[in-house]
Amino acid sequence: MFFDIGPLELVALVVLAVLVFGPDKLPKVIQDTMAFIRKVREFSDNAKEDIRRELGPEFKDFEFEDLNPKTFIRKNLMNGDDEYGIGELKELRDSLDLRKEMAEVTDLRKDVREVTDAVNGVEPAKAASTAAGASGTAAANGSAATPDRLKKLGAEEPPPFDSDAT
Template identity: 60%
Template sequence: MFFDIGPLEMIAIVILAVLVFGPEKLPKVIQDVTGFLRKVREFSDSAKQDIRSELGPEFKDFEFEDLNPKTFARKHLLDKDKDEYGLRELASSFDLRKEMAEVADAVNGRPSDPVPSAPAAGGTASGGSDLLRKRDTPAPAERPPFDADAT
């Protein structure tokens, strides 16, 4: 519907309003609320017009939604018609989910791609100890490593 309110929530609000204000006062309350919202909207529009007129003619097509950083970046940097900085190519070449999956696979010792890659630092290609590989079960007599920075 609007304002992220579903039909069941709207019915609940109407029933609650009838219970709180009563059926005889409800039309007057609705009329007062809509009048208040209309006045707030008129005040907001007049304030926007005053600000635009004070800024001058170079800001005549200024939108207040542009003050939101996300909207500003989307409008000026990621516009479909102009891509001066090559940001679309950069965004399409960088896939964060793929990178994170590769790191997680390396930490958990799962192969991330069918082509074998170079051994990780500290590991050996002949099947020696790989420091990033997670052990299935801890050795019974082996103590965990001591980390002086963590204590």
């Protein structure tokens, strides 16, 4: 029926209304309720018309039901062709190839690593072996691996300190 109320529930509501308001007051309560609902609908329609008028002529076909997210998606993204937009979803899924995206990210990481090694003055072949053996070397020496720039400064000299940068 309406609002997911079945016939048995509707009968129970009617019996409850008769018991609460009584058979003599029930018609007056129904009339008052219907008048209130009519006023609310009239107020709502007037508000919609005021909004349409204020938006201007570009929005004369504007429907407030389109503000519902499901309706908006169905109308704008799925073109309303089928109920669930299966065709458009398949096209979207096919256009997003995650394997290709992951390969591009991996290539980008390799490029960044090469640039970092070039800036630090490490040869690419040496960088791979250094990265693989850094944990073993650090464990053997008991200290963390020292970058090349710090080795160039010497063991006695502290690294440069920039008080403005910290």
